[in-house]
Every structure is written in C-alpha cells, then in structure tokens.
Amino acid sequence: MLGTGLIKGMAETARNFVGSFLEEDRLTTVEYPEERIPAKEAARSFPFLVFDGDDAEKGLRCVACQICEKECPPQCIFILKDTAKKPDFVGKMQFQPKVFDIDVSVCMSCQICVEVCPFEAIKMDVDFELSRFDRFEGLLIHKDELSKPNSYFRKIHPTDAAAVDANLAAEKAKAEAKAVADAAAKAKAASAAAAGLAAPAKPAAAAPPPPPTPADPILKSASSSTAGPGLAETGSGKTHAPAHGS
C-alpha cells in the first residue's frame, strides 16, 4: 500500500535519532580541536628528518645522498650537499645536507622517500596541522624545522622506531666489530710485516666473533615494513657510501 515504505524509512530514521544519543559507536565524528582521535601507528602526514642525540646538526642521519630527491614523485625535495664531511653514527665520514627543503604544498605524502632512504634518515610525521599564513615560503619547510629527534620518532611510531634502532645498533655493532677486526688484522699485518715471515700460518684468533644480530622475528618483519624491500636489498651495501652521493 502507498506509504508503507515511507513509514518504514521514518521508523529507521527515528531509530537512528534515538540511537545517536544512546549508542556511542553510531556517532563517528569527534569534536575535533578539543577531542582528537589518536593517530594510528602507521599514520603519515609529511616527512621529517631524524637525528640522533640532542644536537640536530651533529646527529642528523641524512647524508645528502639525494636518493629521495630523485625518487620523490612530485619532486618536492631540494637538497644541497655540504662540502665538509662529518662522522655518522658508526663513525664513518659522510656528507651532510647544507640545505634540505621540503615543499609540503607539493608533497603528496606518498612515503616513497622513506622507503628508498638507505639510512633511516627520513621518516613520516603524523602532525597534520600545518596551516601557515604564507602559502609559498611558509609551506617550504627547511632543514632546521624538519629535523626532529629520534625520541620523537620513537614516540609517534614506536614499533618502527624500535626496529630501526635495533637495525642501526646491529649495524653499528657490526661496523665496530669489523673495525676491531680490521684494526686487529692491520695490527697483525703490521706485526707480521715487522716480524718478517716468521709466523705466516697463524690464524687471526684474536678477532672476536661478530655479535649476534637481533633475530627477533617481529622486529624483523616490522623493520621490513618501514623501509620495504629496499632495505633488505641494500642491506649489505649499507656501510658504504652510496654511489649517487659523490
């Protein structure tokens, strides 16, 4: 009969009207500035640069290799390499960016810079309240503003950060072990050279075995989740300065 569908529909809207007062999950909106939905762990807004320690200049992980600049699809990253080299976290001498700008009005938050970065230096922020009064200069974010401490990264993406830290620690340990081994080998070679050909066949027993890499599977998978296959692929080449850089 005419009108039954309408009455059914009205009953439904009435139910929703009442339900919106009674059931919490019906109301999907929150009153934004006062009440915020906590950012999801995977959430991403715009990239930032991670630095270790307290000094943004000294601890910056970025080595100005310009991979992200090249891979960025909308080309919103601009990097100028510094002329002086500084030691990175493993103590290797690396370049640092003199200028590192991201135009967030162009950036499309695709996270590709994060994925391609071999140094865990650029990560995604979750801060989305970036209104500025100047839409040109104001939205061009410079290095000093982009640099954020590792503790901040740990706060916003705890799982990722833990994996990255473990990875880096492992690499550092490996590098140190290698350095020690190298040093030992060098010393040995020197001593061997000094001793002439007296003791040729003695194995290098002095070198300690490399420390076990943290093999926690969860961390492992999470680590691959941050940086994707790129990390795994270039894992062996990590300690080398990338070829593009120089």
Added chain:
Amino acid sequence: MIEWADQIFVLLKREILLLVPVALQPLASILLSVGPIMGVFATLFAATTVLERKGLGRIQNRLGPNRVGPFGLLQPLADGIKAIIKEDVVPYRTDRVLHTLAPILIMVAALLAYSVLPLGRNMVALDLDAGVLFFFAAGATTELAIFMAGWSSRNKYALLGAMRAIAQMISYEIPLILSTVGVLMAAGTLSTTGIVEAQSGYSGLFPNWYVLTPWGFAGFFLFLIAATAEANRSPFDLPEGESELVAGYFTEYSGFKFAMFFFGEYLGLFAANALAITLFLGGWNAPLQILDWVPSYLWFFAKLLFLIGLSIWVRGTTPRLRADQLMNFAWKFMLPMSLVNILASGLWRFTGDGVLGWLVCGSLVAGSYYALGLNLAPKNAVTKRIYRFAT
C-alpha cells in the same frame, strides 16, 4: 490564577493601551499585536533552524552545530550576523527593482497570514469573519513574489525553479483549500477563532478535535502534505532542489536577501502548520480536560513544535519527487482524495459520530486511499524485482 496566567498577554495589552492617549490607541493596539507576533515567530525561526540542524544531525548520526554558544544554541545569531554583513551580490543584468522587491514581498505575504491565527485564548490579531479565506489569499501572494525572484534574476536555474515553484504551489493550493472544506462545513464558519471554539470541549476522554474523526484525520494529513508542498519542503523541495537547480529561484540571491527568503519560507511553514493546528488539532485547546490549566498559548506552541518536528523528521527521511510525479500526485491522488474527503465529512454530518459514522466515513476514506494508491501504483509503487546470480 489559572485564568490570569492564561490571559496574561491579553491583560497586559489592555493595561498598556489604557496608558496611551485615546487618539493613538488604534495605532498602539496594532503595534502591540504585530510586534509580539513578529518577535515571537522570528525567535521561533531562529530556534527552528537550530532544531532542524541538530535534529537532522542526530537523524544522520552527527552532532549538528555545537560551536556557537552552549550546545550551539547561538548558531542562528551567528548565521544572522553573517547574513547581514555579507556582500549583497546582484548580478549585472538583473531587474533590480523586482530583485529587491521579491524577498520583501515574500516576507510580507508570509507575515500577513499570521494576523488571523489564534495563538491562544483571545489571542488573535485580527478576528476576521473570513479568516481562513484571508489566510489563503495572503498565501497566494507568495507565488507572485517567487515569480518575481526567479524572473528578475535572469538566470536559467532561477527561472526554472520559479516555474516549478509556481506550478507546484498552484497545484497544491487546490487540495490545500479543499481539505479544509470539511472543517468549514463542520464548524459552520470561516473564522479561525470560531473553528477553534467549535473544537473545544471533550467527549469522554477525547477532545472534540476534528483530527479525531475519519474525515478530519484524512483531511489533516492531506492538509499537511499540501502545506509541505506549498512551503517547498522535502520531499516536495523541487523548486530549490539543489542537485538539479542549484538553489532554484533564489540562486542569484546572497547575503541578507537570501536570509529573507529563508525566513519567509520558514514563516510560511509555521503559518501553514499553525493553520493545521487551528483547523484540525483544536487550536489552543488542551488535549485532555485535566490539563486544561496549562495556558492556552503554551498548548498552541507545543503543537506547533510537534508539527515542525514532524516536518524535520520527514525531511530527514525522504528523497525528492520528480516534477511530473509531483504533479501526478497532486492531481491524481491529492485532488480526488480531498474531494472524497468532503463527501465523507458531509456523510459524517448525517450519520453522526457513532459507530455508523465511523464505519461509513472510515471505510470511505480508507477505501479511496487504497484505491487511489493503487491507481498511482502501475508507475510508482515498488515492483518487487528478482535478481539473477551468475556463479
């Protein structure tokens, strides 16, 4: 005490009038009647906009406006300020005189209708012998205003919207007026206060409202539907159907003029609902005898708010009709139905309000409703469809 609370405004007006010199008394009387009506209904308009937005929000599982003032109650104030300070953009080729005159006329026409509405016991600005007729005459003027708005804008959407609006208003005016005929026959008067008084008193537990008769029930809904169409409310909001005509006849209006259209439209809705209350819901009469002590104007406004709530509810539920379906509905359903309803109310007069009357009139109304519904059916009713599935 009860009497005093009920008549407080009437007494107040009388007292104030006594302070005024005799020569100025007619003018003062006019002002004292018109001022409060405009003030009260402007407030009601403001309240309704909040109510509507919040109600629709809740129906749609949203919160609705909640920023301005406590619970967003001051939202209309903010809207009003915004409307006033906004630039009044008038397109270059408009007919400026008519463009300016249209919103004024629409407000005037809507406000005129209030002069015959009894808002409470002894509370009517103008107790005309032909009050109902006056109401419809005032309502007919809005068509002219809408035409002026649509035509003077020199905009195709506005013109289409105006044409739709006028066609719709003229079509629905007929069932609107015809659906009141039963009441006029039963009450024997065209005076609004007379109609309300005819519905006072109680038979048993129930009040003597016309809505509690079969023909009155049908008439009430016919009247409400037609009034909704007259007020261009959903589901009859085609003249301003934003998905089709942007904003219909007031596409080219902005700022305060736009607000005036908005205001006029809501005033029209209130007036139509108030007339529905007067004609069918016993006006300012209390629904139960034991509740008679509540002041009459409160009853009136309670009923008015109820009807406004109903229209918000319907708006939150229905999609919009198409223009030809709207016309079909008016001419193939509303018109015959209201004609049958007149017949039913005539029969009611002879059969009385006993079992026989209910049987005869009730079956007449229900039967014709069913038959007319079927008549619309071949094109409009849901035909159950079976869907095939491929695996």
Added chain:
Amino acid sequence: MSSSNLQLEAPLDPAFKVERRTATGRGDLLEVSMGPQHPSTHGVFRMDVVLDGERVTKLKPVFGYLHRNHEKIAENTTYLGSMPYTDRLDYFCSLTNNWAYALTVEKLAGLQPPERAEYIRVITAEFTRLQNHVCLIGFLLQDMGASGTPLMYAFREREAILDLFESLTGARMMCNYMRFGGCRVDLPSGWLDQASKVVDRFPRFLDEFDRLISGNEILAARTQGVGVLPRELAVSASVTGPVLRASGVNYDIRKVDKYGIYDRFSFRVPLGDHGDVYDRYMVRVLEMHESLAILKSALRDIPPGPIMDPKAKLRSFKPKAGEAYGRIESAKGELGFYVISDGSANPYRYRVRPPSLINLTVLEDMCVGHTVADAVIILGSIDIVLGEVDR
C-alpha cells in the same frame, strides 16, 4: 579484448539500433550548462543540456577540467613513482588502482607476489569495493534529494573501512600500498580481528539501508524505468562493471580473468534484467553482499608468510623491454593499465583504461527523453569519479 571472453547467455540482437527519444514539443529549447560547478555533477563535470521544458533533448558531456596529465607524468617518472599517482585516479578506490598498476608491472617484470600478499590484496580490494558502493549509493540518494541521511549512514560505514586502511597503509584515501611483487607492509597485529569485526557489522548496515530506502515509494518511482541501458548498447559501448551487469550481461573480470587468487573464492555475480537506475542500485547492493562473503573466507584463510617477492627491487627497478596489459574488476568496472617498457627506469608508454570514462560515453543515450532531474540521477548511477575520467 573484452569481447573474446564475454559469455553471453543470449546472442545480441544484430539489428539493434540506438533509438534516441526526443521530445517534439513545439516550445523553445532551453540550453542549460550544468556544471562544472553545479552541485550534482560529482566534481568538475559539465553537461550541456538542451531542454524542452524539463525534458532533455540533447546532452553533451564535457570533461577534462581535472586533467592532470597522469599518463605523461608516468612516462617521465620511475615505475614506482607513478604508484602514488594511481591513488589519485579514482580517489575512492586507491587500493584497487594500486593493484591494477602493480599487476601490470608484475606481468611486465615477471614478478609473482607471495600468497599472503595476494590475500591482502583481495581483502583490501573487496573492502575498497564495499566502501565505493556504499558511497555511491549515498551520493545517488543525495542526488535524489534525500537530505543527506543515506549519505551520512554510508559515510559512517565507510569510516570504519577507512580506519582499517589507515591502520594498514597509513593513509585513509591515498593508500599507496601495493608494490611490484607484493605489498608495502604486513598487516599490523590485531588488524584481522578488527577487519572481521567490520565485516560482521556490515550486514547490519545493509539491512538498515534496506529498511530506510529500498522500499521507499519515492525511490522506486524515481529510479524504476529511468535511464535504461539496453544490453546491446552496453556491450557495443564496452561498458563494464556494475553498469553492464545491471543490463544483464554476465561479465566480471574476477570471474573471467581469475586474476590474483579470485579462483579460490566462491561468490556470485548479481545481474539485473532491466538496466535502469534501480537495477544499477540494487546490483551494487547485492554485490556488497557477495564482497562480504569473499572477505569472510579471505580473512579466515589468510596464511602467514612473506609479503614481497624476493626478486622484487625497489630502487633502480628496470623491467626488461616489452609490454603488458593488466586489468582488474575495480568497483566501477574494468580498470586496465597498459605499459610498454624500453628497459629503462621509466615506462616508454603508459596508458590507463578508466572504467568511469568509458561508462560515461553512454550518458546521452540514457538521458535523452528524461527530465533534468533524471539526468542527474542517471549520471549518479553510472558512478564516475572525475579523477579517473579526466586523469
């Protein structure tokens, strides 16, 4: 390509000719330009409509306002670099766009995603289909003038799905999730439970929607028999997706190509018999039920394991020279990517087959003879996204 694997139940009528109904009224014709800033053209689409009264006698779709040079940009960026751009084609379904592009490049480079990645792809694609159809129905009813209620209900459900997307991919709409040879990240812990919860809740919403609107007389009157797309025309215009299936052609690439692991799921393909707006609406509703069935079994069966093909490279990805066409059944129809590689880091040629654009080509045939209001809902029922139409 598509006609070769098109299984028709009955042969097409070879004598079929497009009949264009025109109104032969003797009145002036009114030319209205609806869009590009008209409220119901779903973005920046324009329809040049020639009206006789309110009937459409001619309709010219005009698009390109949102052209962003997608294909040329893709030819000048790396293979990976255009993955985030595919998000922005049909911005409701970024995950299926990702999939189609990934599928094509995987064909080109000879990559095979591991099983878990395939399951994740199916799950995200079906969720995408759900939220796309939900939104479409909401928008369609919004175009019909239901003042936001169905749309808000649809958005309420979409919100839950977007939350899932966000916790998986980090973004709600521009997911940029799939990679050549797998997916970017693995499912976070607890994601599957959350997803199952959403899937379990979803039928509640579909029932609610059914009660709210599917039986509504106005909906039936507005949609049944409106915008009929004959089977022959649909096939010859190479329309795909729910629009084609509503015209009664059983053609679903999930069944035809069995790409990914769709051969492991049992689901049905709903078919309409009338090809009108109502059928297109109902086919989508029924498709959502089928998607839920796929989701249920996929969420149950998803195996642990890696999510990337170990051969896949992220940086300096250079597939060997060759060409590939990959297609999937996106929510809107057949979404295809055609990529030619010359062995360098950038594709030599990159081409998108957007279902929205191709389905849009039959708009005039469906609209002519109907009113403007119908044209609006016919456009809505095709389900276009201007990002994909204009690219």
Added chain:
Amino acid sequence: MSFDLAILALLIGVSAIAAITLRDLVHCVLCLAVTFASLAAVYLRLGAEFLAFSQVLVYVGAVAILALFVVLLTRTGEPRAESRFSPQVMIPLAVCAFVFTGLAAAAWSSSLKDSPEAVGASMKLKDVGRELMTSYVLPLEVLGLLLTAALIGAAILAKADDGEDDEVTDLGESQGQQQRPMVATTHSDPKHD
C-alpha cells in the same frame, strides 16, 4: 470621499496606467497585479471581506500568475522598441468609455448612492453563503458546470499534447532548434486555472 479611499483610487489609477504603458510585459502584468490588489483593498474598505479575499485569491494568486506564464512562454527576446501606442488605440478607448459611462450611470441612478451604510454592514459571510445557495443557486450551478467543462476540456487538450511529446524520433534527422517552430505552447497553463 475619505483619505484612504483616495489613496487607493490613486494607486489603482497609476498602476492601471503603468500596466498598459510599461515596455516590459512582465512589469505590465505585475502592475496589473497591483491594480487587483488595490481593488481588493477598496472592497475591504467597503466592508466586503469575502469579495476582497476572493479577489486576491483569484486575481492576484491565479489570474496574474496565469498572465505571467503566458507572457513568459510566448514572448521571445527583448521588448520591442515600437511606439507605445498602437494606431488602433481609439477602438479600445471607445469601448472603455462606453463601459465606464454605463457603469457610472448605473451607479448614479442607484438608490444606494446616498446611503452606502445600508449595504455592506449587514452582509455577513453566512448571509453571502445563504444567498448563493438560495436566490442565486441556478447561476451558481451553471457557473460550476461551465468551469467543470472548461477544466475537462483543458485536461483533454493537455493530454493530447502529452501524447505528441512521447513520439519517438531520430535525433539525427531533426538537428537542434532550427527546425523547431519558435512558437511556444502554454500547455501547462490549463491545469493551473
């Protein structure tokens, strides 16, 4: 003659003259509506409520709108820059003069001329109704019949129009507007009366 009646008379005169002299036809019709409304006010002033409200309802609400529709649907383009006065202006003037003289003579010779109070005061709405249903029942019924016939005729005419509208033609043959006669129909009007 009282002051308010004088104002109303002035309004009627001015709007009536405007209605026949303004260039834009829509303005003319709107001025005509003003004339109707002022006439209603005169009736109201004379105590004929029913007549006044019916005047507004029928003339402003329906007749003026109908006229507007007709103007809108038949008029094409801008108002023509012809002389305001047609050469045949004398014929309607003569007719008007004749009608006016007749009415004036009737009013002058009426017995009510000297005592206007005698009429309006007692004419309550109920009495109007009673008179209509008793003394004037035959004219009323005849009028009703006439209007019904007109309504049915209009419906049939509109129906025939609709039938043509549904004709199926090939768009390729009738390209666009050129072949269509530029005469507009008013097929939606009969319904609205």
